[in-house]
Amino acid sequence: MSSKIEGTRATFEDIASFDGKRTPLGTDKDDLEEVLNYRTALLAGKDEMEKLPLTLNVIRTIHSVLMNGVRGQHSDRGNFRRIQNWIGPPGSTLETASHVPPSPPAMLEALYEWEKYLHAEGEDVMIQLAIMHAQFEVIHPFLDGNGRLGRILIPLFLYHKEVIHQPFFYMSDYLEANRSEYYHRLQAISTSEDWNGWITFFLNGVVEQAQKTIGQAKSTLDLYEEMKSVIAKATNSVHAGSTQDFIFSNPIFSNTTFYQLPGVGKRTLIRILKELEQNRIVEISRPGTTRVPTLYEFRPLLKIVNR
Incomplete structure (x- = not known):
């Protein structure tokens, strides 16, 4: 962003x-x-x-x-710069700049x-x-x-x-x-010393962003708890926990990266990934070829990240 x-x-x-x-x-x-x-x-x-x-x-x-x-x-x-610079639309000069x-x-x-x-x-x-x-x-x-x-x-x-x-x-x-207001409030500091307007705008943003971040964190934790039984049931494997940690750390991943999960044999990982796909826990976002690995997405987490 x-x-x-x-x-x-x-x-x-x-x-x-x-x-x-x-x-x-x-x-x-x-x-x-x-x-x-x-x-x-x-x-x-x-x-x-x-x-x-x-x-x-x-x-x-x-x-x-x-x-x-x-x-x-x-x-x-x-x-740090050793020459004068200025801010303005393309083609602006020192005399026509919006901020010097x-x-x-x-x-x-x-x-x-x-x-x-x-x-x-x-x-x-x-x-x-x-x-x-x-x-x-x-x-x-x-x-x-x-x-x-x-x-x-x-x-x-x-x-x-x-x-x-x-x-x-x-x-x-x-x-x-709030890009336009962001630049406007910064500009108003230089043009009219409107510090109160800037600080109010910025602190409202801190509150809004903090609330959103807390919501995303809570939703992620709730999803993590929910997926414990789902992944354990789908994979029927003692490696269900490490599999879950992997996809939460890598909501977009390739099959080759998944096969490098430590402490688990590749044959087992191939089976686990197939079970995750069949149960639609992860979905293919880009099919692989002989030279390019298959790319998978853990979409429930991506929805939280992108909202």
């Missing part, structure tokens, strides 16, 4: 079925790689924060990963103040989160990738403040659904 805001088109199914070689029909490989980089960059940020707090150096590392091998990679990835970020010297000063604010104590953390994200977008410190990186910083900041135990809280679904 974060990449979709920038115009990238790739579904969850596209990403889950992409093996690095075969691009799903109707999908741009560059789009897929941008989304995969987003995930890699988020996890790289988490790993960096095991050693260091959330700092400007960590953010530069995240940016380098985010832009590696994709569109914009030659825009001085991993480094600070010049490089002023940008560096703003970044140092922004970093101090990240570590300020005694603030309301959720308001601090809203201000942190907006200020990053206003400063626009990189030549490319600022939007995606600013959205990566939302879960990383909450993780940094120990509000969440893993950096897996995503605002992008809400921001994509």
Whole structure:
């Protein structure tokens, strides 16, 4: 969803079925790689924060990963910009731009103040989160990738403040659904200093997204409990538990990946997969050939993920 805001088109199914070689029909490989980089960059940020707090150096590392091998990679990835940039429709100039970020010297000063604010104590953390994200977008410190990186910083900041135990809280679904207001509220900060409008918009999104995420988590847990007896009955196998864990971890998978389930013989796995298919627990989404493995979907979980 974060990449979709920038115009990238790739579904969850596209990403889950992409093996690095075969691009799903109707999908741009560059789009897929941008989304995969987003995930890699988020996890790289988490790993960096095991050693260091959330700092400007960590953010530069995240940016380098985010832009590696994709569109914009030659825009001085991993480094704060040294030239003036601006935001506006194609063909706009510095004079006609909708937003002109600070010049490089002023940008560096703003970044140092922004970093101090990240570590300020005694603030309301959720308001601090809203201000942190907006200020990053206003400063626009990189030549490319600022939007995606600013959205990566939302879960990383909450993780940094120990509000969440893993950096897996995503605002992008809400921001994509309200894209016009998202940009309008950010713009209003610069044009009329409307911080209250931005903070209200952002915090409403936090509530809405949190409620949706909690609902998805509960539905997933309910489905997991329900499928215990279904899969055990269908497979009649001591490996029903590990089979269930596999399809919940991999709601889209190939037969070759399934056959690598540890501790189970391939002949047994072939039989189990056949039983799952016959009982319509999983369904074929792409038939295999001699060179391409068969792709399966666990659709009940995909419905929860995509709703």
